[in-house]
Every structure is written in C-alpha cells, then in structure tokens.
Amino acid sequence: MFEKILYPTDFSDVAMKAMEFIKRLKDAGAKEVILLHIVDKRTLESMAMSVYSTQDAMKIESDMIEGARKEMNPIEKTLKDAGLNVKVIIEKEIPFRGILGVEKRENPSVIIIGSHGKSNIEEMLLGSVSEKVVRKAKKPVLVIKR
Numbered sequence: 001m002f003e004k005i006l007y008p009t010d011f012s013d014v015a016m017k018a019m020e021f022i023k024r025l026k027d028a029g030a031k032e033v034i035l036l037h038i039v040d041k042r043t044l045e046s047m048a049m050s051v052y053s054t055q056d057a058m059k060i061e062s063d064m065i066e067g068a069r070k071e072m073n074p075i076e077k078t079l080k081d082a083g084l085n086v087k088v089i090i091e092k093e094i095p096f097r098g099i100l101g102v103e104k105r106e107n108p109s110v111i112i113i114g115s116h117g118k119s120n121i122e123e124m125l126l127g128s129v130s131e132k133v134v135r136k137a138k139k140p141v142l143v144i145k146r
C-alpha cells in the first residue's frame with residue numbers, strides 16, 4: 001500500500017511534517033520515495049519579463065533549480081537514513097500539473113502531501129495545490145494536516 005510513495009514538497013513546515021510521517025512508513029512496507037519539487041513556471045515567466053536579457057532569465061531559472069536541489073539534499077538524506085530508496089525530481093511546471101504528470105509517469109502506490117504549504121492561510125481547508133491533487137489524482141492521496 002505504501003511501497004512507492006510520491007512526496008511533493010514546497011519545503012514548507014507542513015510538507016516537512018509529511019516527511020516525518022513518511023520516515024516512519026518503512027515498517028508499513030515503504031520502499032521507495034519519489035521526492036518531488038516543482039519550480040513554478042509562472043513565477044519564472046513573470047521574473048523573465050522583468051529582466052533585460054535571456055541570460056539573466058536563465059540565471060534566475062538555474063538559481064531556482066539549484067536552490068531547490070540544496071533544500072532537497074537534507075530531506076533526501078533523512079529518508080535514505082530511514083532505509084528508503086529515494087529518487088529526486090525537480091521540474092518546471094505549474095505545481096499541481098507537475099505533480100499529476102509525475103504521478104502518471106512514476107505510477108506510485110500513494111501520494112503523500114501537506115494539507116497546506118508556504119501560504120498556509122488560516123481559513124483555507126486545503127491549499128490550492130493539495131486541493132487540485134486530491135481532486136484530480138488517480139492514486140490514493142494521504143493528506144498530512146498542519
């Protein structure tokens with residue numbers, strides 16, 4: 001049931017709480033974790049419009065990807081130390097679409113996602129990314145509450 005886990009993270013507190021949960025799923029049969037971060041391509045596009053050259057835009061993009069990779073390193077290590085195989089994926093997309101694309105490609109047993117992310121608005125039952133993933137994913141989604 002938990003053999004292959006798709007774990008999308010925006011590095012927020014709630015997503016980190018999901019990691020703590022995943023760590024403990026080895027005894028429940030977890031073997032592999034797809035650790036996924038989507039660099040929001042809309043952010044990249046709007047930043048590209050406010051710079052003067054293609055080189056500047058490319059630099060912003062590579063900085064964002066590199067920043068994400070750095071944030072993923074300790075998460076990857078923690079999960080590996082817990083005895084899980086980890087595959088790291090960073091993609092440039094609209095977050096929910098990227099998550100659903102990786103779901104299709106990787107065919108996980110389950111998706112484990114935070115109820116909220118970086119915005120973490122008090123009144124919202126779910127964030128917009130987790131809401132769309134819950135609605136549109138084919139696989140079971142386990143939502144870790146804040």
Ligand SMILES: Nc1ncnc2c1ncn2[C@@H]1O[C@H](COP(=O)(O)OP(=O)(O)OP(=O)(O)O)[C@@H](O)[C@H]1O
Nearest residue numbers: 008009010038114116117118119120127128129130
């Ligand atoms: N860019 C992303 N890449 C991978 N996973 C993400 C990304 N953004 C959000 N997530 C996942 O979705 C969960 C919920 O985040 P979401 O963005 O829906 O909430 P929010 O930031 O509080 O609200 P919103 O983004 O709608 O303002 C996160 O805990 C994380 O697991």
Ligand SMILES: [Mg+2]
Nearest residue numbers: 117118119127
């Ligand atoms: Mg968000």
